[in-house]
Amino acid sequence: MTEKQILIKLYQRLDGELSDSELEALNRHLDENPRWAATFQDIQKMEFRFKNEKNSLKPTGAGLKENILNQIDMEKYETPRNEPVVRLKPGFWTQPVVRFAYAYALGILTGLVIYLVYQGEVTTTDTPTSGMAGTIYDSRSFENMKSAGIMQFESPEVSTLCNVKYSTKLVEIRLELSSEDAVSARIEFDPRSVGILNVLNVNVSEQTSVFSASSYVRIDNVGNNSFIIQLANKTSLQNEIDFRIFQNEFPVYHNAVQINQ
Amino acid sequence: MERDDNELVMQTLNGNRFTFGMLIDRYQQTIFNIMLRLTGDYETARDLTQDVFIKAWEKLGSFKFKYRFYSWIYRIAINEAINFNRKKKSIKPVEKPLTANEEFEENSDEYHEMTLLYAEIQQLKMDYRVLVVLKYFCDLSYEEMAEVTKTSVKKVRSRLFSARELMRLGLMQKNFFDND
Numbered sequence: 001m002t003e004k005q006i007l008i009k010l011y012q013r014l015d016g017e018l019s020d021s022e023l024e025a026l027n028r029h030l031d032e033n034p035r036w037a038a039t040f041q042d043i044q045k046m047e048f049r050f051k052n053e054k055n056s057l058k059p060t061g062a063g064l065k066e067n068i069l070n071q072i073d074m075e076k077y078e079t080p081r082n083e084p085v086v087r088l089k090p091g092f093w094t095q096p097v098v099r100f101a102y103a104y105a106l107g108i109l110t111g112l113v114i115y116l117v118y119q120g121e122v123t124t125t126d127t128p129t130s131g132m133a134g135t136i137y138d139s140r141s142f143e144n145m146k147s148a149g150i151m152q153f154e155s156p157e158v159s160t161l162c163n164v165k166y167s168t169k170l171v172e173i174r175l176e177l178s179s180e181d182a183v184s185a186r187i188e189f190d191p192r193s194v195g196i197l198n199v200l201n202v203n204v205s206e207q208t209s210v211f212s213a214s215s216y217v218r219i220d221n222v223g224n225n226s227f228i229i230q231l232a233n234k235t236s237l238q239n240e241i242d243f244r245i246f247q248n249e250f251p252v253y254h255n256a257v258q259i260n261q
Numbered sequence: 262m263e264r265d266d267n268e269l270v271m272q273t274l275n276g277n278r279f280t281f282g283m284l285i286d287r288y289q290q291t292i293f294n295i296m297l298r299l300t301g302d303y304e305t306a307r308d309l310t311q312d313v314f315i316k317a318w319e320k321l322g323s324f325k326f327k328y329r330f331y332s333w334i335y336r337i338a339i340n341e342a343i344n345f346n347r348k349k350k351s352i353k354p355v356e357k358p359l360t361a362n363e364e365f366e367e368n369s370d371e372y373h374e375m376t377l378l379y380a381e382i383q384q385l386k387m388d389y390r391v392l393v394v395l396k397y398f399c400d401l402s403y404e405e406m407a408e409v410t411k412t413s414v415k416k417v418r419s420r421l422f423s424a425r426e427l428m429r430l431g432l433m434q435k436n437f438f439d440n441d
Contacts, residue, residue, distance in 0.1 A: 011425055042438040046429060049378055050397040060293040061307060065285045068314045069278070 001029075010040050014047050142172055149257035151243045158183045158252065162243050166259040170197075171231040171241065178224045181247070182207070185219040187229060188242040194231040194259075202226040236260050266330035273321060281321075285314055288331065291399060292338050298394045299342040301383045309345060313338045328408070335399065335409045339391050346387050377437050381428045389424035396421060 001009070009026050012018050018026065030037045092098060145165035153160050158179040165172050171194055177185055191214045199210050205223035212218075217229055238260050245253040264280075266287070272280040292313050296306035316337050324333055382393055388410075395401045395409060406421075407414045432438065 007426060008422060011422060042429060042433065043425075045438060046378070046425075046432065049374060053375070053378075053397065058294055058297060058303075060289050060310065064289055064293070064307065064310060065282065068285055068289075068311050069282060071311065071315055072278075072281070072318050 006036060007039075010036075010043055013040075014043065142174070145170070145172060148241065148259045148261070151255040151257060153245060153253040153255070155252065157181060157247060158245060160185065160245060160253070162187075162255075164241050164257045164259065166233055168236055169233050171233050171259055173227075173229040173231070173241065175219070175227045175229065176225070177219060177221045177227070179221055179247075180223075182220060182222050183252075184246040184249075185221060186216055186242075186244045186246065188216040188244070189231060190239055191215045193235050193237060193239040194233060194241075196229075197232050198228075198230040200228040200230070202228055233260065267326050270321060270324055270326070270330055281318065284317075284330070288334055289314070291331075292334065294398055295335065295338050295394055296342055298379075298382060298398055299339075299387075299390055300345060301379070305345065309338075309341050313341050316341070332405060332409045335395070336411070339409065342391075343387055374437060377432060377435050378428075381431045381435075384431060385424055385427060389420055389427065392417060392421045393424050393428070 006026075006029065009018065009022065013023065013026060030040055142165060145167045148164040148166055148171075151160075151162040151164070158177070160178070161176045163174045165174075171189075173187060175185070175187070177183070196212050196214070196217065199212055199217060201208075201210065203224070203226045204210075205225060207222035208225050209220050210217065210227070211220075219225070219227065238258060240256045240258055242254070242256045244251055264283075266284065269280040269284050273284070289310060293306055293310040296309045296313075297303060300306055300309065313334065317334050320337070324330070382390055385393065391410065392406060395406045401409065403414050403417050403421075406417045410417065
């Protein structure tokens with residue numbers, strides 16, 4: 001304990017604020033330290049003198065009360081009027097908690113209405129997947145897009161139909177390819193003018209695979225397959241879409257159509 | 262049965278001058294002795310005691326019945342003493358004890374010791390002196406002192422400890438403890 005802490009304990013002892021264990025510890029400390037025992041005696045003496053004085057109050061002298069009462073002007077003092085306190089008890093419907101509940105319910109209701117309206121709009125504009133083709137970048141369906149041309153080829157080994165249409169933002173190619181053995185179809189374009197967006201396999205056999213690069217889409221085909229190839233029409237400038245068919249790496253068909261005419 | 266303070270206050274507020282007189286009877290000596298110990302001068306203490314009761318009369322309408330009357334009027338007394346102390350230029354040296362203890366003969370050891378004790382109280386700064394007076398002459402608890410001085414119990418404890426220690430050290434220098 002520091003000196004200050006010991007002094008505090010000494011005064012607390014005089015005030016009767018120490019617990020039994022604290023008192024015991026302090027007494028032990030005083031027994032072991034005569035200097036602190038002497039300090040405690042000094043404090044006790046000072047306290048003793050004060051305690052003697054507590055009950056020795058000096059008389060005020062005669063006439064103090066009369067002097068006070070004479071100086072009090074009764075007329076000056078106005079007894080506060082005990083006006084009845086009017087407390088308006090708010091009605092149930094005007095209580096803050098009820099008002100809050102109103103606002104809360106109204107908010108929920110408004111949210112619900114907005115949700116239902118929005119939900120209704122979504123459902124009404126929902127179209128089948130087939131009808132959505134060509135509508136990614138603009139609102140026109142494939143039927144309403146401008147035709148660049150249809151490339152058709154038929155041989156005993158392979159038959160194909162490639163329908164190319166475009167709008168200001170989209171070029172869509174619908175390709176049907178049929179071959180008993182493996183053939184490779186390749187659609188080529190200028191990557192500065194058009195960029196590959198999506199190749200949708202509408203109906204594809206397991207042996208068929210599609211590979212797309214920045215300037216072409218290659219389809220290794222076996223069986224009867226259908227594809228939708230969507231390209232971004234970047235510039236709206238005249239450009240060619242090339243269509244080639246290879247069998248055993250040997251070109252069997254080549255044609256091209258012009259977009260943005 | 263003795264009526265309690267708040268009942269007397271209530272009746273005074275209803276215009277009963279006699280009940281205010283009862284409150285004066287009840288507290289004038291304590292207030293006077295607080296003032297005497299705080300100012301160290303008999304005439305000043307008497308004048309200030311009058312001022313305290315006049316002020317209490319004027320402010321009685323603002324008394325809140327949830328508080329104890331004595332803590333309210335002690336508070337007025339202390340404020341009066343503090344205001345007086347601010348205006349006062351010098352502290353009047355204590356030449357004789359302010360006690361009414363008849364046991365002390367003049368020039369006895371006890372008389373001398375009480376003179377030193379009162380002189381030491383007068384040397385304390387006012388907020389310490391107030392606590393010493395409330396503790397030793399009004400016999401208030403720490404909680405009651407905190408209520409009167411509008412401060413925390415912790416502050417009261419800390420300040421009273423400082424006041425007691427300042428007095429002890431001051432008295433030690435004046436050989437107060439050497440006579441034993």
